[in-house]
Amino acid sequence: MKDVTTNLPTYEDMLAAHERIKPYIHRTPVLTSSYFNELTGAQLFFKCENFQKAGAFKVRGASNAVFGLSDEVAAKGVATHSSGNHALSLSYAAGRRGIPCHVVMPRTAPQAKKDAVRGYGGIITECEPSTTSREAVFAEVHERTGADFVHPYNDPRVIAGQGTCSKELMEQVDGLDSVIAPIGGGGMVSGCCLTLSTLAPEVKIYAAEPEQADDAYRSFKAGHIIADDAPNTIADGLKVPLKENTWHFVSHHVTDILTASEQEIIDAMKLTWQRMKIVMEASCAVPLATILKNPEVFRGKRVGVIITGGNVDLDKLPWMNS
């Protein structure tokens, strides 16, 4: 695996990414809701990446990595470890380029997720559900195939790709005061930082995190990366820790990190489905939950809210158990 620690993407990388990936992604719509505007006292602009190709913003970074490869490197394919939206997105992008995508997934991952990755053409190698096994199996796949490793969020090509989302948002909505996005590994938030720190440095960037997976919050307050010890949250895309590259952006450009409880996340998720009629993941509800919890921060402001993805198991909706 190549060392990307000091390899930060630039604003120009983000611009190049947008040109590169445009044929393979949707320019997702921005929705508004008079109900939520009245409820929060803010003007909210929801950037709907749940309508994105492969169902999540992750396809932006994955497509930038895949379509930026030379033909020679691309011929050996790409590889990653993920059981979530990055695996789907990388499989989708590789399929569009016609190259192999190797995905290392725990054998215990839900069958539906394995089926979805295979549906996009991904080649799954199963590992045991432990970091040790994942790393060993991934090293073997990487060595055997010579495929290019695309990390789910710490890769500069991925961060540059995610940055295209807030570029579109700024083109779609005038006069935003702030943007808020959920934070897990920090890929989307880093992309916002990358883009807005040059394009619109006056726009404040907030990150929203589950209380039960608040490693980014604690890292932000401490001034250095703190990884969570076995985080447990319904927002399952947000369990991963910050890494060097995403920490760089978060620590330099984020105004604040706000947190919400599991019940607040579930309530905000259900309310969004009810009022906006959109299917979105629990992770996407964390920003709205924190806005409802901290109305004084956002009242009277024009706020972009990133709805990150819509890949939900409709047979296991969280309010069914709450």
Place this chain on the structure above:
Amino acid sequence: MKDVTTNLPTYEDMLAAHERIKPYIHRTPVLTSSYFNELTGAQLFFKCENFQKAGAFKVRGASNAVFGLSDEVAAKGVATHSSGNHALSLSYAAGRRGIPCHVVMPRTAPQAKKDAVRGYGGIITECEPSTTSREAVFAEVHERTGADFVHPYNDPRVIAGQGTCSKELMEQVDGLDSVIAPIGGGGMVSGCCLTLSTLAPEVKIYAAEPEQADDAYRSFKAGHIIADDAPNTIADGLKVPLKENTWHFVSHHVTDILTASEQEIIDAMKLTWQRMKIVMEASCAVPLATILKNPEVFRGKRVGVIITGGNVDLDKLPWMNS
């Protein structure tokens, strides 16, 4: 109640309706899905009235009725009997005009529906869950208040309002071969007929109906209105029978009525939520279910599909029981 039997709306009524209601409705987006295009072999354009004000296309007709009243008549308010989207929509429109809206609902209607009507400012009078009681209670309310009766679908002002939906669709999508919408009382389908028979008579109009509430299908085949005897379907907005005005449009302008089973409707509903990430009612899935069932009718065609509404009880999703 005034007799509207021979009082059909004209194309000019529809145009006037659109100007009248524009400030109070959304011009809803048209979504496409490469997944569904591949699955059906057709090009489908989904007109998303689930994102409409009050969550359904019904607000078009209701707003046209409410905002077309003279100030003198409006002062006494409007009245209807409905436990569904028409009650919500009429309450919303009356609220925007600042006039009373009287709604007769069975006392057995779900509390959530009563709360939603009251949330929009509707004044509920409860009746027993029988036609006799509903008519008696409605007559009393009508007599006492002098409110203007707005029938959920047979009213020409309502049909003219619903016709604005396919006008927008024709402005949003070029070269449609056909339009398909669910049919219950026939308000939306009649609106499509009203608009398209003048604006684009080459566009075929299909209606989609649950097998278990197939009164429109049987009426269409028989050449006269046949009311269903206690229809029972998950598509609960589609249980009502055609009336004189809607029958006029259906019998003159509809190319065919197609039907789908309960399981086909539920499967199409769940698949749409999964792939398009939108929350929509079971009724809205009937068109897609019939397209999947009759691919030869639609293959290679450009087809407008009306997604009629998104007011769903998220605690009782039909696939939970199937």
